[in-house]
Structures are given as C-alpha cells and as structure tokens.
Amino acid sequence: MKHITFYLDFISPYAYLAFEKLPQALEGLSYSVEYKPVLFAGLLKHHGQLGPAEIAGKREWTYRQVLWLAHGNGIEMQMPQAHPFNPLALLRLAVACGPNRYNCEAIFRHVWRGGADAADAQRLEALRNALQPRLDPAGASVKDELKANTDRAIELGLFGVPAFIVDGKVFWGFDALPMLRAYLSGDEWFEREWDAAARLPQQQRARP
Numbered sequence: 001m002k003h004i005t006f007y008l009d010f011i012s013p014y015a016y017l018a019f020e021k022l023p024q025a026l027e028g029l030s031y032s033v034e035y036k037p038v039l040f041a042g043l044l045k046h047h048g049q050l051g052p053a054e055i056a057g058k059r060e061w062t063y064r065q066v067l068w069l070a071h072g073n074g075i076e077m078q079m080p081q082a083h084p085f086n087p088l089a090l091l092r093l094a095v096a097c098g099p100n101r102y103n104c105e106a107i108f109r110h111v112w113r114g115g116a117d118a119a120d121a122q123r124l125e126a127l128r129n130a131l132q133p134r135l136d137p138a139g140a141s142v143k144d145e146l147k148a149n150t151d152r153a154i155e156l157g158l159f160g161v162p163a164f165i166v167d168g169k170v171f172w173g174f175d176a177l178p179m180l181r182a183y184l185s186g187d188e189w190f191e192r193e194w195d196a197a198a199r200l201p202q203q204q205r206a207r208p
Helices: 013-025 040-047 058-072 088-097 101-112 121-131 140-155 174-184 189-198
Strands: 002-008 031-037 163-166 169-172
Touching: 002 013, 013 058, 013 101, 013 174, 031 088, 031 101, 031 140, 040 140, 088 101, 088 121, 088 140, 101 121, 163 174, 169 174, 174 189
Parallel strands: 002 031
Antiparallel strands: 002 163, 163 169
8 A cells, every 4th residue: 555645735726626636536546645734835935936826827827727627627616705815724723633634625625615715714713613623723733733744845845735745756736646646556657767857957047
C-alpha cells in the first residue's frame, strides 16, 4: 500500500476539485491519505510569487476554468461570495479537528458550495459547532502545527496546492491526478523519465 501526503489550502479551487475527485481518480488502487493543511500564501511568499487571483486576467481565467472543470467532472461547485479571502480560520479549524477526510470535506464544501461568504463569522461558528474540534483553533499548538506544516512543505520544495507526495515524488495540481494514478499503478515511465526530465539544462533568460 502506498501512502499519499496531500498538502492543501481551502482557499484553492484546484485543491477542492482534487479533493472531490481523488477517490474516483484512484478507484481500485490500494493507498492511504494523510491530509496536511498549509498556508498557500506562505508558499507564495517564500518563492516571491503572486497568487493566481492577484494577477489581472489570470484571476478571471482561473475562475472560469475551475467552474468549467467542475462542470466537466460532475463536481458541484459555486464560487464563494468573495475570493480570495483569509483562510486562516478554516486552516486552523482543520488542524484543531484533526484533518481527516470527513473534516476536510466539510470545510471545503463550506467554501465551494452554496456561494456564501467563506469567512463570515456566523457561518464559521456554525461550522465549528458542527465539527466539534478537539483543540482550540486559536490555541498556540494549532497555530504552531499549521506553521510547521507550511515550513515542511517549503522544505520539500512545494510551490503550490494541491500537492501530493508519494515516495518523495511531488505531484502538483488537479490535472496531476491521472499521473498520480499511473505512478501508483506501477507505470514503467517513471523509471525511465522522472529523474531524466529534471536534468534538462537551463539557459539564461532573455532580459528586456
């Protein structure tokens, strides 16, 4: 049985799509999943990047594409009332509850179904009451664990979410699910091409 570590942030529509699709994408295979909430903004800051929703043009494309992908894959999805939003309360709630599939599903659907405000205080309180976290989401141990998850993701070279790690290999994005399935199925391509692809030489970039 292979073990998958799934790094996610509830702010990411691609992470939501991957979460919903994962059981179907890996149907029939033997695997286990560990869910790791991370602060996507922390990864972006480390790499000196803007998020997709912070770039004009890319923001609009992203929203259109994720809704199209949801439509094409039979996944219920509505954009939240505002995006991006501050996901810290949701991430800390997941850590405080223990980020298993049940809890992560409730939080993802809080954001990506119904079209409501993901950061609304009353809705957050109702979600917390429904999930009954074992720890205080505002407590130091929860904050430290979320930071540790994010720091570990950076150490592993992660640059975005969703990201899946198996046997030290990183699979990034919703569209990586078929590739992940192929690896778990023992596709020989990975023996031939995985390491070779990373050895491609890099030329100096042209500067204006």
